[in-house]
Amino acid sequence: MPKKVLIVEDNELNMKLFADLLEAHGYETRQTREGLKAIAIARNFKPDLILMDIQLPEVSGLEVTKWIKDDPSLASIPVIAVTAFAMKGDEKRIRDGGCEDYIAKPITVSSFLAKIRKFAEVA
Amino acid sequence: MTVTIHQPDRSNIIDKWPVFLPSLIWLLALLATLLAVALRGGDILALLPFALAAAIPGLLGLILSRFTNREWAQILLMLSWAGLAVMACVTMGFMPSALIFIAVPAIASLFQREKVLEAIIIASLIGAITWFAGRLGYLPAPPFMDSALGRVANLAVMSGLLAFILATLFGTASRRSQASMDTERTYWRDGVEGGLFEYDAEDRLIGTNEQGAAQFGGQPPNYLLNFLPTEHADRSAFMASIDSARRTRQAQALRISHDASGLAANYDIRVTPLASKGWLVHAHDRTDDEAQLEVLRQQGATFAQDSTDKTLFFAGVSHELRTPLNAIIGFSDMMRSRLFGPLPGKYAEYADLIHESGQHMLDLIGDVLDLSRVEAGRYELNYDTFDAADVIRSSIKMIRPAADAAEVVIDVNLDLDQALLIQADRRAVRQILLNLLSNAVKFSNKGGRVDVDAQAIDGDLELTVTDTGVGMSAEELAHIGDPYAQGQAGQLSDKRGTGLGLSLVQSLTKLHHGKMDVRSIKGEGTRVKIILPLQVD
Numbered sequence: 001m002p003k004k005v006l007i008v009e010d011n012e013l014n015m016k017l018f019a020d021l022l023e024a025h026g027y028e029t030r031q032t033r034e035g036l037k038a039i040a041i042a043r044n045f046k047p048d049l050i051l052m053d054i055q056l057p058e059v060s061g062l063e064v065t066k067w068i069k070d071d072p073s074l075a076s077i078p079v080i081a082v083t084a085f086a087m088k089g090d091e092k093r094i095r096d097g098g099c100e101d102y103i104a105k106p107i108t109v110s111s112f113l114a115k116i117r118k119f120a121e122v123a
Numbered sequence: 124m125t126v127t128i129h130q131p132d133r134s135n136i137i138d139k140w141p142v143f144l145p146s147l148i149w150l151l152a153l154l155a156t157l158l159a160v161a162l163r164g165g166d167i168l169a170l171l172p173f174a175l176a177a178a179i180p181g182l183l184g185l186i187l188s189r190f191t192n193r194e195w196a197q198i199l200l201m202l203s204w205a206g207l208a209v210m211a212c213v214t215m216g217f218m219p220s221a222l223i224f225i226a227v228p229a230i231a232s233l234f235q236r237e238k239v240l241e242a243i244i245i246a247s248l249i250g251a252i253t254w255f256a257g258r259l260g261y262l263p264a265p266p267f268m269d270s271a272l273g274r275v276a277n278l279a280v281m282s283g284l285l286a287f288i289l290a291t292l293f294g295t296a297s298r299r300s301q302a303s304m305d306t307e308r309t310y311w312r313d314g315v316e317g318g319l320f321e322y323d324a325e326d327r328l329i330g331t332n333e334q335g336a337a338q339f340g341g342q343p344p345n346y347l348l349n350f351l352p353t354e355h356a357d358r359s360a361f362m363a364s365i366d367s368a369r370r371t372r373q374a375q376a377l378r379i380s381h382d383a384s385g386l387a388a389n390y391d392i393r394v395t396p397l398a399s400k401g402w403l404v405h406a407h408d409r410t411d412d413e414a415q416l417e418v419l420r421q422q423g424a425t426f427a428q429d430s431t432d433k434t435l436f437f438a439g440v441s442h443e444l445r446t447p448l449n450a451i452i453g454f455s456d457m458m459r460s461r462l463f464g465p466l467p468g469k470y471a472e473y474a475d476l477i478h479e480s481g482q483h484m485l486d487l488i489g490d491v492l493d494l495s496r497v498e499a500g501r502y503e504l505n506y507d508t509f510d511a512a513d514v515i516r517s518s519i520k521m522i523r524p525a526a527d528a529a530e531v532v533i534d535v536n537l538d539l540d541q542a543l544l545i546q547a548d549r550r551a552v553r554q555i556l557l558n559l560l561s562n563a564v565k566f567s568n569k570g571g572r573v574d575v576d577a578q579a580i581d582g583d584l585e586l587t588v589t590d591t592g593v594g595m596s597a598e599e600l601a602h603i604g605d606p607y608a609q610g611q612a613g614q615l616s617d618k619r620g621t622g623l624g625l626s627l628v629q630s631l632t633k634l635h636h637g638k639m640d641v642r643s644i645k646g647e648g649t650r651v652k653i654i655l656p657l658q659v660d
Contacts, residue, residue: 013450021453024462055442084445106449106485109456 002028003120006047008038008064009082010056014105018051018082025113027120033057035064042074049120051103054083054094062097069098078119082107146184153177317391317407322347324400338406339383347402356381361392368394368402378409389413430499437495441488448488452481486561490623493554497630504548504634506659511543511552511584515577518556522564531567533560536576543577545584546659551631558624559588559651566592566649582657583637589650595643603641604629628653636660 005022009015010033019029030045032038035056042050050068054061061081068074081094084105094102103115157174161167312319318335322328326347336343344350347365351358357379364375374395382388389409397403458466458474466474496502519533526533537543545552563573567590576587603625625641628651632639637655 011446011450014446014453017450017453017457021457021462024457084442084449105445106452106481109453109460112453 002026003049004028004030004045004047005116005120006038006042006045006050007031008035008050008056008061009033009053011053014053014082017107021109021112022116027116035059035061038064039067039071039074042068042077043071047077049116050077050079051116052079052081052099054081062094062099065098080115080119143185146181149184150178150181153181315405317405318343320344320350320402320404320406321397322402322404326402329401335406338408347404350404351379352383355379355383355385361394364392364394365402368396372396382408382410431501434495434499434501437492441492444488445485448481448485452478452485455481487623490558490627494623494627494630497627497634502551502631502634504551506546507549508544508546509549511545511547511577511586512537514549514553515556515575515586518553518560519575521557522560525561526564526573529564529567529571530569531564531571531573533564533573533575536574538578541579543579543584545655545657547635547655548631551634552655555628555631555653556586556588558628559586559653562624562651563588563590563592563649566590566594568592579657584653584655584657586653586655587650589648591648594645594647594649595641596645600641600643625651 003026005027007015007018007022007029009018009031012033015031015033019031022029030041030047032041033056036058038050038052052061052065056064061083065079065081068077068079078100079098080101080103081097081099082103082105083090083094091102100119101115103112153174157167312330312332313334315332316334318338319332320328320335320343321330328343328345328347331343348362351361355361357377360377361379364377367373368375374393376391376393379390379392380387382390389412391405391407391409393405393407395403395405455474455478457463459471459478461471493502515535515537519535523533560573560575567573571591573591574587574589576585576589578585629639632653632655635655637653640652640654641649642652643649
């Protein structure tokens with residue numbers, strides 16, 4: 001039974017990068033570019049992990065994370081933020097927003113996979 | 124320099140006594156003469172017309188000293204005395220000398236007010252000529268000339284005259300020094316920026332300077348308590364200042380927001396109690412200063428806004444750039460790890476190059492962002508005490524792979540027994556080191572060598588990175604710390620460019636109140652020395 005990862009990411013290339021990388025390593029992925037749709041997909045897909053881009057066009061990834069954490073059926077799913085906000089204080093802001101961990105763009109393949117593995121395997 | 128505009132007459136006894144005192148002495152001398160005559164059994168009645176005539180200047184002097192202009196009183200008095208002296212000396216009779224008595228004031232009136240001494244000399248000359256004329260027989264013989272009474276009368280007249288001359292000379296001298304003081308006062312009054320108003324112990328205006336008069340349209344208030352009109356908005360504050368100045372004997376300062384005519388304006392007022400119990404009021408118009416300050420403030424705000432805009436722009440751009448970089452670095456990384464199978468030789472190398480370039484671009488973006496933050500004053504230092512040697516070792520570890528690839532040897536000279544404890548921003552120090560090291564490696568030729576040396580000297584951390592690389596020309600050295608110059612000079616075409624990295628190193632060093640020293644010889648190498656204080660002040 002492969003582990004399932006929901007990827008919320010608005011950039012097409014980054015989405016492809018994450019999806020290819022994860023699928024090559026045996027994960028099953030579901031993708032959406034819209035934060036608003038993420039909740040419905042998550043309820044249906046029941047992922048082991050959610051990769052959340054913070055800068056989304058309509059609602060912020062942090063907002064979506066808040067909805068997920070407020071929903072009893074989803075609250076236990078780890079959310080890993082993926083963002084290019086590599087500024088001081090961003091990490092704190094993201095963790096305070098309810099995300100379990102944080103990956104800065106651009107990613108390094110090895111450390112990216114290590115982090116995914118850490119959270120997905122636990123679930 | 125112009126003279127004082129408003130200078131009311133001083134009612135000071137010092138200025139009056141050159142008239143008053145001689146007049147008194149004269150009258151006393153006259154009285155003594157009459158007394159002497161009476162004691163000797165002389166004919167007082169016969170002397171009375173002379174005595175009355177002689178008393179006129181004395182009485183005149185007493186009256187003039189109270190009312191009349193000082194200089195004129197002196198001249199009139201002196202002349203009438205001179206006439207009387209002539210009369211007494213020559214004739215001790217009235218009629219023959221009446222001509223001189225009248226003529227001398229007429230001559231004296233030709234003189235200017237200030238020529239008191241000259242008037243004395245002329246009058247004395249006339250007196251002497253008359254006296255000689257009498258002695259030579261051109262004038263009728265004086266009736267009492269040879270009597271004891273005559274000598275006593277002469278003595279009295281001479282002593283009165285002498286007293287007057289001395290008093291006049293003294294008065295002139297003191298008036299001159301007063302005048303020079305006034306002149307001096309005028310000079311410094313006019314030299315002072317703003318209006319100056321001097322009030323005496325009775326709160327009356329003594330003087331002001333040009334600017335002060337101008338502030339009140341030429342009519343400065345005559346009394347201190349009227350300095351601000353009753354309807355003036357700041358009057359109560361001004362009165363309170365005077366009160367506390369009176370109480371404490373300390374100068375008081377206040378800012379008023381209206382001028383004398385009630386228009387909005389800014390004046391700095393300073394009320395200073397003087398040793399003479401008088402007051403000095405200084406009113407400095409700050410209205411224009413305020414306006415200029417406001418302009419500067421706005422300019423400053425605009426600059427700050429520009430700078431903030433720039434920082435936000437760089438932050439935005441940095442974010443925009445990282446998104447495609449993620450794909451570049453990520454996909455090339457996947458290719459390098461041959462995730463989907465083997466890669467033919469050259470392509471594997473290209474994947475490596477794409478990945479490496481992506482990483483380099485990422486570093487550059489970071490540097491640009493940091494530099495813009497430093498320039499906008501938004502790079503906040505998080506002070507922390509740590510061992511600089513640790514940071515040096517970990518930085519070298521990070522740069523080692525690149526050095527190995529470039530076949531450059533890194534040699535570290537660190538005192539292993541001693542911790543290099545420093546109070547600084549760890550991340551900034553690491554950034555400084557990484558930039559210096561990567562520059563040194565980047566600009567070294569194959570087989571080159573980079574020396575890293577760190578030691579604590581006199582409360583500073585001295586960090587030196589020396590390479591045997593390509594070095595910099597004098598012109599290139601001059602552009603360090605000016606990242607925007609690099610684009611013009613086209614140095615980027617050379618290797619990967621140093622300007623950005625070194626500029627950032629310099630900015631971060633400055634933020635720590637440290638110093639950067641760069642020595643370089645083209646073709647021989649570069650030595651960069653960073654001096655950071657070990658302790659924050």
